Amino acid sequence: MEESKLLSSASVFRAMYDEKKDIYDVLSEFIRAIISFKSLSIFNSLECASHIEEEFGFHIPEAIINSCLRNRLVKSGDLILQGGSYSVSEKFRLNINIESDFSSSRDEYLEIINRLYEYCSNKGLLSVDKNDLESDLEEYLIRPDKNNKHTNDIARYVVLHENEPGFTEKLNRIEEGLILYTGIKYSPDLSTLGVWRGNLTIFLDSEHLFSAAGLNGELYETLFNDFYSLIQEANRNKKGGRISLRYLEETDSEVDRFFYAAQKIVERKGTIDPSKTAMKNICNGCKYGSDVVTKKAEFLSRIKGLKIEPEDSVDYYSKPEFNVESEGVLASLESELSDRSVNRTLISSILKIFTKINYLRKGESSTGIDRVNSIFLTESWLPQRMAFSESVFEGNGAIPFATNIEFLTEKFWFKLNKGFGGKSKKPISFDPIIKAKLIISSQVSRSVSEIYRDLSDKLKSGDISRETVARIHHDIYQAPSLPEDVTIDSIAMTQDVLDENYIEKVIKEKSLLEKSATEGKQAIEELRSMKHQQKLNRYKPIKVTARRQYLILRVSTYIILPLLSIALLISMHSSSDSALSVVFGLASLISLVVSIVRPKRIDNYYWSLSKSWYRKSINKALQRTGR
Incomplete structure (x- = not known):
């Protein structure tokens, strides 16, 4: 893959630059490597530039290659210039470490791309084309403005591993090597560096x-x-x-409109787009x-x-x-x-x-x-x-x-010949972790802005409730739309916000929750009714017995006892008693009973006895069934 050649070569370029501190000297080493790898004896500058692109992925202007050949390798005696062609002299020597440098850099790159592939494919659960992933990684490093299929996954992976020992250093070597390479690519004349x-x-x-x-x-x-x-x-x-x-x-004009919108928001005639940090600060x-x-x-x-x-x-x-x-x-x-x-x-x-x-x-x-x-x-x-x-x-x-x-900062840094490893403080945009956070926050900010506009449109058309809008507003206000807010902990919530169907998913989720809640209430009510009915069925015989006892007590009191009393009174009268005296006696007895006995109190007493028995029977039943 051309991408793997470029990125691993960029890492070697950066390492060599530390040793040489001169772009032409570093390019000379790459040309020596080409001569050795391709077993070249005679060639011209165009062929050399083509071989460098083929072997290392570097697209370097032919004028720079020609200048390097003339001013470094010919002057050192490694090459001989004859009629526009360069031939290899007996003095030519290859840096003995360069092959091991390329091998080590290639291994580092393969480790990064293999681990990234495992992360993006979710350990084989998702289908990911490795060639596409390598291509996207190159564009991620060179063209951060371009949002490819795996851009967000790559940035998330970088942030999630920011604390891993050695990881940032490996990415730094590639990143800084690419800064040097793209600086050469966009600078036809390296003699004016500084x-x-x-x-x-x-x-x-x-x-x-x-x-x-x-x-x-x-x-x-x-x-x-x-x-x-x-x-x-x-x-x-x-x-x-x-x-x-x-x-x-x-x-x-855009600035004027921005501050005018801020005025309206302060006057309570507008709302703040949560992706606009400047608006919030104003x-x-x-x-x-x-x-x-x-x-x-x-x-x-x-x-x-x-x-x-x-x-x-x-x-x-x-x-x-x-x-x-x-x-x-x-x-x-x-x-x-x-x-x-x-x-x-x-x-x-x-x-x-x-x-x-x-x-x-x-x-x-x-x-x-x-x-x-x-x-x-x-x-x-x-x-x-x-x-x-x-x-x-x-x-x-x-x-x-x-x-x-980032592009202009890198080009200024290169043209001013600032280099790496010296006393100059590197711009923070060169930090691969910062770069990843910038990419994520930029995507989140853009997505939040689109969600905000869509919500406003849907609310005006009546396609969404104010309750749902309030819920989504709460969620997107928590999203990390500033790079300093992107952390290992906060990165998980970016995935939902970056989903283009985010609003529809929230509405669907709310509908399902409401449906579940309604169904849950119905189920609870049905269960309560069933348990109540079961309880009634279980206690029904006890209740019938209690009522029967109450009825027996009343019948005994108001029918059987009076009849027994009358029978007793009749049995006690003598043959000498006249019928009138018997009737009078019965009437006197009934009058006495009526004056003493209070049926309502008796009924209440009997009812309390029945109820007390009923409760005791229920408790015994509960103890037997373990409630």
Whole structure:
């Protein structure tokens, strides 16, 4: 795989640079290796460049290879130049350690890619093409703006292993080797290292302006400060060119709209998109709309203090040959960019910016990074993706119309010949862990913004309840949309937010929970009813007996006892008693009983006796069944 050659070669390049401290000396070692590996006797510079690309994955300009052959290997006596061809002399010697260096670097790379493959394939549970994964890893390291199939998995893997001994060092060697390689690729003349030759105008987008003013969080401010320090260093050299920072009219309008939206939020006429860190920092502490106006004045004063000025007024369409906004390009980009957040108007607005950059470049994009004249600096994925599209990008070492801050920081570092391992403090963007966190937080931030817009649309159309919106808002506010918030602990929650069907899944989950809750209540009620019925059935015989006892007591008291008393009284009368005396006696007895006996009290007493017996019988039954 070309990707494995490039990445493992980059690691060797970095190690050799530590020893040589000179780009041409390092390239000389690679050329010596090619001569030995390919058993070359005679060749030209084009053939040498081709062999280097084939063997090591390095696409290095032929002019640099030719300069290295002439000024290093011919002068050292290793090669002889005759008629434009180079022949190997008897003095030629190969570094005896280079083969073992390549073997060791290759083993390190294979360990990384195999472990990454195991992670992405979830130990064989998912189907992952290893060749695609290797290709995506290369683009992840060289083109962080490009979101490939495995970009998020690679970044997550890096963060999850940030504390593993040796892991970061291995990635660092590859990363720093790639910085050196891409520096060569975008610099046709290495003899000028240490000096920034030409004038360059960098147009900052609104996010970089906010980062410069510290509104996008501490890490983004540090990234900008690293970038800004290199610009100051380049500008201090009076022999070189000058790097200027500007912002376009489109960016100025975007900033105005941003602060106007902040005013409305403070006045309770709008809500904050949780992905907009700068918006949160502007609104925090503001009680009135006038407070936002004050913060805007402070912001503009801050960026002016950094010598970041608005663009000069220019007629960018005075030379049609520099216009990149053709209907064909627009249609091609529309077809290429299928993201749901992209539309024709948005693509057209970015092409207008590219036209401005191309006009200032006078159509020249292949002159090297320090001769390109102008570039648009943005962290937005769309302009960067469009800048590398075949519809507008020349390729072959050309400088794209738009790029990110990491790209320019790396190129400044290389052109100023800062190197590695010395006293110079490396920019934090070179740290592979920071890079992974930037990628994850950028993707989360973009996803959160899309979720926020979708929620607003669905709420307006009545497709979603306020309760569900509140729940999703709570979840996405917890998502790590700042790189400093991305940790081993917080990274797990990014997977849900990055799912394009996140809202639908939350709604479905809520519906299932509600359904489960309803079914659960019904089941509980049915179970309670069944248990109650079982209890009734179990205690029914006892209840019948208790009622029977109560009835017997009443019958005995009100029927049997009176009849027995009458019978006793009759048996006691003599033959001398007249019928009248008997009737009178019975009437007197009944009158006495009625005056003494209270049926209601007797009934209550009998009922309490029956109830007491009933309870005792129930308790005994419960003890026998173990409740």
